[in-house]
Amino acid sequence: MVARNCHIEKFHASYLFPEIGRRRDAFLKQRPNAQLISLGVGDTTQPLPTAASEAVIKFAQALATGDGYQGYGPEQGALALRQGIAERLYSCDIDPSEIFVSDGAKCDIGRLQHLFGPSATVALQDPAYPVYVDTSVLMGRTESYNVSTQGYGGLTYLPCTAENGFFPDLDAADKTDVIFFCSPNNPTGAVATREQLEKLVAFAKSNSSIIVFDAAYAPFIQDETLPRSIFEIEGAREVAIEVNSFSKLAGFTGVRLGWTVVPKELAFNDGSKVIDDWRRLSCTLFNGASNLAQAAGIGLLTNQGMQEVETLVNGYMENARILREAVTSCGLKVYGGKHAPYLWVAFPGRGSWNVFQQLMDEAELITTPGVGFGPAGEGFVRLSALGNRRDVETAAQRLVRVLKTPSFQPA
Amino acid sequence: MVARNCHIEKFHASYLFPEIGRRRDAFLKQRPNAQLISLGVGDTTQPLPTAASEAVIKFAQALATGDGYQGYGPEQGALALRQGIAERLYSCDIDPSEIFVSDGAKCDIGRLQHLFGPSATVALQDPAYPVYVDTSVLMGRTESYNVSTQGYGGLTYLPCTAENGFFPDLDAADKTDVIFFCSPNNPTGAVATREQLEKLVAFAKSNSSIIVFDAAYAPFIQDETLPRSIFEIEGAREVAIEVNSFSKLAGFTGVRLGWTVVPKELAFNDGSKVIDDWRRLSCTLFNGASNLAQAAGIGLLTNQGMQEVETLVNGYMENARILREAVTSCGLKVYGGKHAPYLWVAFPGRGSWNVFQQLMDEAELITTPGVGFGPAGEGFVRLSALGNRRDVETAAQRLVRVLKTPSFQPA
Numbered sequence: 001m002v003a004r005n006c007h008i009e010k011f012h013a014s015y016l017f018p019e020i021g022r023r024r025d026a027f028l029k030q031r032p033n034a035q036l037i038s039l040g041v042g043d044t045t046q047p048l049p050t051a052a053s054e055a056v057i058k059f060a061q062a063l064a065t066g067d068g069y070q071g072y073g074p075e076q077g078a079l080a081l082r083q084g085i086a087e088r089l090y091s092c093d094i095d096p097s098e099i100f101v102s103d104g105a106k107c108d109i110g111r112l113q114h115l116f117g118p119s120a121t122v123a124l125q126d127p128a129y130p131v132y133v134d135t136s137v138l139m140g141r142t143e144s145y146n147v148s149t150q151g152y153g154g155l156t157y158l159p160c161t162a163e164n165g166f167f168p169d170l171d172a173a174d175k176t177d178v179i180f181f182c183s184p185n186n187p188t189g190a191v192a193t194r195e196q197l198e199k200l201v202a203f204a205k206s207n208s209s210i211i212v213f214d215a216a217y218a219p220f221i222q223d224e225t226l227p228r229s230i231f232e233i234e235g236a237r238e239v240a241i242e243v244n245s246f247s248k249l250a251g252f253t254g255v256r257l258g259w260t261v262v263p264k265e266l267a268f269n270d271g272s273k274v275i276d277d278w279r280r281l282s283c284t285l286f287n288g289a290s291n292l293a294q295a296a297g298i299g300l301l302t303n304q305g306m307q308e309v310e311t312l313v314n315g316y317m318e319n320a321r322i323l324r325e326a327v328t329s330c331g332l333k334v335y336g337g338k339h340a341p342y343l344w345v346a347f348p349g350r351g352s353w354n355v356f357q358q359l360m361d362e363a364e365l366i367t368t369p370g371v372g373f374g375p376a377g378e379g380f381v382r383l384s385a386l387g388n389r390r391d392v393e394t395a396a397q398r399l400v401r402v403l404k405t406p407s408f409q410p411a
Numbered sequence: 412m413v414a415r416n417c418h419i420e421k422f423h424a425s426y427l428f429p430e431i432g433r434r435r436d437a438f439l440k441q442r443p444n445a446q447l448i449s450l451g452v453g454d455t456t457q458p459l460p461t462a463a464s465e466a467v468i469k470f471a472q473a474l475a476t477g478d479g480y481q482g483y484g485p486e487q488g489a490l491a492l493r494q495g496i497a498e499r500l501y502s503c504d505i506d507p508s509e510i511f512v513s514d515g516a517k518c519d520i521g522r523l524q525h526l527f528g529p530s531a532t533v534a535l536q537d538p539a540y541p542v543y544v545d546t547s548v549l550m551g552r553t554e555s556y557n558v559s560t561q562g563y564g565g566l567t568y569l570p571c572t573a574e575n576g577f578f579p580d581l582d583a584a585d586k587t588d589v590i591f592f593c594s595p596n597n598p599t600g601a602v603a604t605r606e607q608l609e610k611l612v613a614f615a616k617s618n619s620s621i622i623v624f625d626a627a628y629a630p631f632i633q634d635e636t637l638p639r640s641i642f643e644i645e646g647a648r649e650v651a652i653e654v655n656s657f658s659k660l661a662g663f664t665g666v667r668l669g670w671t672v673v674p675k676e677l678a679f680n681d682g683s684k685v686i687d688d689w690r691r692l693s694c695t696l697f698n699g700a701s702n703l704a705q706a707a708g709i710g711l712l713t714n715q716g717m718q719e720v721e722t723l724v725n726g727y728m729e730n731a732r733i734l735r736e737a738v739t740s741c742g743l744k745v746y747g748g749k750h751a752p753y754l755w756v757a758f759p760g761r762g763s764w765n766v767f768q769q770l771m772d773e774a775e776l777i778t779t780p781g782v783g784f785g786p787a788g789e790g791f792v793r794l795s796a797l798g799n800r801r802d803v804e805t806a807a808q809r810l811v812r813v814l815k816t817p818s819f820q821p822a
Binding site: 041043050060063069072114116117118119120140208251254267284 | 417422429456465467468475477480514515517518529530542588619665668683691696698700702
């Protein structure tokens with residue numbers, strides 16, 4: 001009989017969010033009348049911008065006609081969409097030919113792992129979006145999971161803590177080939193400054209690394225002087241790839257649309273261009289994002305759509321403000337939530353899953369345990385501000401009620 | 412600097428269809444007024460069934476409302492869609508929990524490669540859909556490309572020829588872990604009989620192999636007694652996975668929707684269930700098919716939608732009949748086109764790319780060179796019947812005109 005994939009065997013736990021779902025279901029079985037509110041998985045809740053839905057409707061009508069029907073589109077995505085992304089979402093020069101439309105950042109991160117050879121080494125922020133770790137494990141870039149360090153051998157974790165302002169000591173990534181870096185960060189909500197990203201780019205250059213920069217939360221940056229793309233940093237085109245997404249930008253989490261930017265300058269050590277291999281990979285592992293989703297994206301990247309996006313983002317950032325205020329009013333330390341829809345709440349000396357369970361039991365709130373994002377997330381819980389206003393307001397009231405009880409208060 | 416992925420370096424040529432596109436573009440540059448008709452890439456051309464487009468429209472309207480909005484769906488796909496697939500598209504018992512909705516068979520074949528460990532061995536029909544080969548190369552399952560054999564070392568090619576009725580000698584797959592098998596076949600158009608599939612299942616069982624069965628062309632089977640799924644064969648649930656697609660069934664090539672069936676009985680040699688690893692992989696590498704595409708699928712799997720599918724399939728099969736007649740009237744031997752939308756035309760003693768070029772030059776027809784699907788495809792050209800009727804009729808006339816000229820006639 002066929003052997004199980006030894007890399008899958010290494011997974012020490014199920015993917016974080018299904019695990020949360022299982023615990024939620026167990027809770028609801030015991031307390032079926034609980035009024036659970038989720039501040040957990042970063043799922044969007046507000047209606048799709050009408051500019052996007054109207055574009056889909058028009059496109060779907062056309063598909064049912066002889067003249068409007070389209071079959072396979074270009075694997076790289078419709079040119080109009082790539083042009084719209086370049087023009088509307090980047091202040092720096094990105095050529096549409098460098099943009100590859102995807103069905104979401106998560107899916108592209110998995111495919112991006114194939115860009116690099118089996119012995120490529122990986123560094124990543126700790127805590128981090130679990131997909132960087134899991135796809136690295138799957139590609140055989142790691143050793144087994146180490147229970148005492150709560151991490152995988154062979155993977156370089158770059159702790160991002162309150163002490164270092166959530167910007168890691170890059171020297172720990174010495175000699176790693178690929179550095180995953182996410183700003184604004186999921187889960188900490190921290191945003192890297194221009195100076196920090198300059199440092200990152202300079203490090204990648206001197207260290208001969210490629211940065212995989214995840215900018216999925218860039219639309220939430222409120223300060224115009226903060227960079228929204230790694231490519232706003234000089235020299236980044238020689239060392240970075242950027243993955244990005246419509247999911248949080250415009251509530252496309254279910255619609256599935258994202259993109260990856262691979263600059264023409266980026267090269268491997270044999271001089272061959274990374275963009276050429278990425279194009280080949282895209283044709284081999286992918287067949288283009290749904291043309292319905294692409295139509296939605298094209299509709300969104302209009303004046304009307306961009307105005308709707310602004311309203312959407314402002315609404316979520318107001319949620320973040322409400323949640324921040326609730327938590328800080330209880331004397332707890334909270335990070336993030338200013339340029340990102342995530343708040344990172346510190347519970348010093350406590351286990352994340354323990355806090356998760358207590359918040360579910362006592363406040364009927366679903367959160368995300370920080371340790372699910374990596375060992376440095378222990379003692380934190382992530383709150384998502386992507387909910388409905390009414391839910392967020394109720395959640396804030398419940399937080400104020402329970403966080404003031406002694407068990408949640410810092411010693 | 413970072414090294415190029417050694418597995419990508421092995422690719423001996425670009426993916427077949429982009430290569431055809433490049434040759435077409437070069438041709439059009441020289442002859443910009445050419446009236447090219449494509450019988451090449453198997454792209455659908457007929458309007459999307461209105462049952463599907465109407466369902467998308469309704470769903471997109473709902474997404475733009477507070478009550479109708481949905482974010483992330485289940486990674487495995489909407490339950491209503493999985494139930495519809497089980498009920499409408501399978502005559503054998505498939506539980507909806509065994510169905511995993513995807514953004515297409517191609518994408519799932521790439522992900523399926525991750526189910527198997529780095530040292531898993533692969534056998535496949537020759538000729539075959541290039542994605543089985545390319546994703547195997549990418550996973551490091553092969554050695555370099557061998558110019559003299561026109562294949563990759565370490566990969567077991569199972570020649571499917573006119574001589575063996577396009578059903579391979581399975582003994583050549585001795586000790587291989589994974590056997591890719593496609594019926595109705597792309598590119599040969601051959602359909603495996605019940606007896607042949609029983610032989611395949613028995614072989615997999617005795618050889619301890621897992622079959623990855625590609626049934627994307629099952630809707631084109633005209634004979635009710637021929638199996639449309641590997642799971643119609645007794646014992647298949649212990650040895651097979653099935654990948655499938657809405658692409659050819661209903662013109663979803665651009666909409667992107669497919670599914671994979673992993674039966675609960677299928678196990679690895681340590682007794683662990685394949686379906687559990689597949690679920691974990693689906694959560695790691697994928698975030699669900701676009702909910703717009705899923706809405707289209709749900710709309711399609713209604714009485715109205717299934718009637719539209721029947722009309723669609725009948726139209727394409729009439730195209731196949733027209734093309735078959737044209738080719739056979741010239742005295743050439745043609746296979747397929749009876750239970751599949753592909754015709755496999757023999758040009759004994761001639762090179763496939765050579766025939767491809769001559770058909771483009773002399774008949775302004777784009778075809779697909781058989782050798783692009785594997786070494787045993789040399790001397791053949793694939794014709795797709797998925798075009799518009801008017802184009803197909805014109806193409807048939809052109810074929811009759813040029814195939815009668817001496818250079819195309821068998822010696």
